[in-house]
Amino acid sequence: MATIEVGLRERPATPAPAATPTTPHVRPPNRRQRSRRARREAALFLALILPNAALIAVFVYRPLIMNAYYSLLNWTLGSDTATFIGLGNYVEFFTSHEAAQVLGTTLVFTLATVGGSMLIGLVMAVVLNRRLVGRGVARATVFAPYVLSGVGVGLVWSFIFDPTIGVLSGILRGLHLPVPQWFLEPPLSLTMVIIVYIWKNLGYCAVIYLAALQSVPRDLLEAAALDGASRLRTFWSVIWPLLSPTTFFVLLTTMLSSLQSFDLIRIMTPLGQGTTTLMYDSYLQAFGGYNRAGYSATISTILLMILLVMTAFQMRFLERRVHYA
Amino acid sequence: MSLLTSASTKHRPARHRRHSDQADESVVGPTSTAGKVLGGYLPMILATLVVVLPLLWMVLGSFKQAGEVVSRTIAWLPHHPSWEAYVRASHQVNFPRLFLNSVLVTVVGAGIKLVLAVTSAYALVFVRFPLKRVIFVAMLAALMVPPQVSLLPNYVLIAGMGGVNTYWGIILPGLGTAFGTFLLRQHFLALPREVLEAAEVDGAGHMSRLLRMVVPISTPAIATVALVTIVDEWNSYIWPLVITNDDSRMTLPVGLTLLKNIEGDPSSYPVLMAGAVLVIVPVLVVFLFLQRYIVAGLTQGAVK
Numbered sequence: 165m166a167t168i169e170v171g172l173r174e175r176p177a178t179p180a181p182a183a184t185p186t187t188p189h190v191r192p193p194n195r196r197q198r199s200r201r202a203r204r205e206a207a208l209f210l211a212l213i214l215p216n217a218a219l220i221a222v223f224v225y226r227p228l229i230m231n232a233y234y235s236l237l238n239w240t241l242g243s244d245t246a247t248f249i250g251l252g253n254y255v256e257f258f259t260s261h262e263a264a265q266v267l268g269t270t271l272v273f274t275l276a277t278v279g280g281s282m283l284i285g286l287v288m289a290v291v292l293n294r295r296l297v298g299r300g301v302a303r304a305t306v307f308a309p310y311v312l313s314g315v316g317v318g319l320v321w322s323f324i325f326d327p328t329i330g331v332l333s334g335i336l337r338g339l340h341l342p343v344p345q346w347f348l349e350p351p352l353s354l355t356m357v358i359i360v361y362i363w364k365n366l367g368y369c370a371v372i373y374l375a376a377l378q379s380v381p382r383d384l385l386e387a388a389a390l391d392g393a394s395r396l397r398t399f400w401s402v403i404w405p406l407l408s409p410t411t412f413f414v415l416l417t418t419m420l421s422s423l424q425s426f427d428l429i430r431i432m433t434p435l436g437q438g439t440t441t442l443m444y445d446s447y448l449q450a451f452g453g454y455n456r457a458g459y460s461a462t463i464s465t466i467l468l469m470i471l472l473v474m475t476a477f478q479m480r481f482l483e484r485r486v487h488y489a
Numbered sequence: 490m491s492l493l494t495s496a497s498t499k500h501r502p503a504r505h506r507r508h509s510d511q512a513d514e515s516v517v518g519p520t521s522t523a524g525k526v527l528g529g530y531l532p533m534i535l536a537t538l539v540v541v542l543p544l545l546w547m548v549l550g551s552f553k554q555a556g557e558v559v560s561r562t563i564a565w566l567p568h569h570p571s572w573e574a575y576v577r578a579s580h581q582v583n584f585p586r587l588f589l590n591s592v593l594v595t596v597v598g599a600g601i602k603l604v605l606a607v608t609s610a611y612a613l614v615f616v617r618f619p620l621k622r623v624i625f626v627a628m629l630a631a632l633m634v635p636p637q638v639s640l641l642p643n644y645v646l647i648a649g650m651g652g653v654n655t656y657w658g659i660i661l662p663g664l665g666t667a668f669g670t671f672l673l674r675q676h677f678l679a680l681p682r683e684v685l686e687a688a689e690v691d692g693a694g695h696m697s698r699l700l701r702m703v704v705p706i707s708t709p710a711i712a713t714v715a716l717v718t719i720v721d722e723w724n725s726y727i728w729p730l731v732i733t734n735d736d737s738r739m740t741l742p743v744g745l746t747l748l749k750n751i752e753g754d755p756s757s758y759p760v761l762m763a764g765a766v767l768v769i770v771p772v773l774v775v776f777l778f779l780q781r782y783i784v785a786g787l788t789q790g791a792v793k
Contacts (some may be wrong), residue, residue: 205616206619212616216666219664220665223643223663224636227639230645230646234645241645291532302533302537304776306540310787314726315742316769319749320546320547321543322761323550324546329755363543371788420635424636424638443637446641461642465638
């Protein structure tokens, strides 16, 4: 308690420990006592919430503002001086040939990973929704990669994909098929990272879709079956619309995390050949040897804008339509 | 989706008579044995294998010797299983130290986060304050802020305070927790208010109500938050990567990156797999025993 009382702003609290209220509650408190109690409550509230709120303010919200500010500077990381160049960094980014490439890579990566994990996740959920022996184990297994270290997963898959000694190329050679140079050709590198990303994340989609499938009211399905609807028809006309809030949620969350993915890209393709998304570009510019802090902040700010617009758009337009259409 | 179309609609036994608490294959999928195998067991086993085999390959790889790995013919099993890779990895980077660093950062970071989440959620639910709603929304909105975007400003701030290559520098920026606060708040809101009000009338202060009542009856929810936070801290990568450059303070994922840079040769894969085992297996073991809590925590809010 002692440490908590120190953090009060409004007035120095009475040294009495809060754990032992001084006024017995049996008597109806008069106004003065009540306002005193309210102040004590407020003080306690602030004491309990301030450390967390301050941390969030300093390390979550403050960076957003700082990024926007840094993005207006020509500034080398570690240097004491920076020159204000207005929107110069933005102009540089959008007029460089790099912009189209980075935005294109981000688009392909996001669409492929989000689409892939949602689609395969949904199929897995439909499979696991049936009464199968061992489906609990399968559900946990499919989910497991989602909680594993991206670095560890990236290393394991680098070993598998390795064109000379990897088990995948060994199998392909055994089948007399060409062995793709996953690490040399940019489009193949991107494909490889997308595959691993889907492997790691589809369990998340599967588990959420599975929970949603299990809450589909049984009588609706029975009614559809009695009406003679085929299974495909039942799925599209009954189940899929019912799943739409889930689809909306999964779409939003997977898209946000896909746009921010870093671990797999960093460990599997450190130079970002073919895999430089906005997120990775902003990292490379500041920490990948260029030390271009201002330019990196510009890319981060662009990424943030995209994330905000997407979130707002999805909240505003999609959520309205998704309910039981 | 083929498993839905392939289902034959003809020979299903009068399914409206079957009653079960779950909407499943009696309506949604085929009921014939063949259909159950093709549309159920086959994809289920396939998916399980797709997850398990790479992880198994990692473990096997870590026990192989360099010579077995570089051969163009695949050595499926290690011929002479040995700890050589683990020993060699420890020579390249200080593995025991990396492991301890990861444990330390995880325990301290997750511990503080958990305390902050419990106290914040308690305040938001049980303590009277005029601007509670505003503060809650401001904290909740932090969930929507992409953490990666704050990398550079946080680096500039922490580095300016001398936090490069320090434990506090690794731990501090991630301590604020919107996720835990949100999750526990939802849980606290559902607690029976009468019991807590009765305790208040009996003269129990906030601290005693929090520690003697709210925390004990919320153990499952707190465990969920704890597990998710621990896994998160253990796996966290981008921040420790930029804030450390010396393996005396690096966490495991960062040390593995260093190891991969040092060991560029294919023959080093056993060493890298040994590292992957060290970072993956602890989480896998925890997940094995407590997966219900972890899955619940990570998918919270998805299905109302």
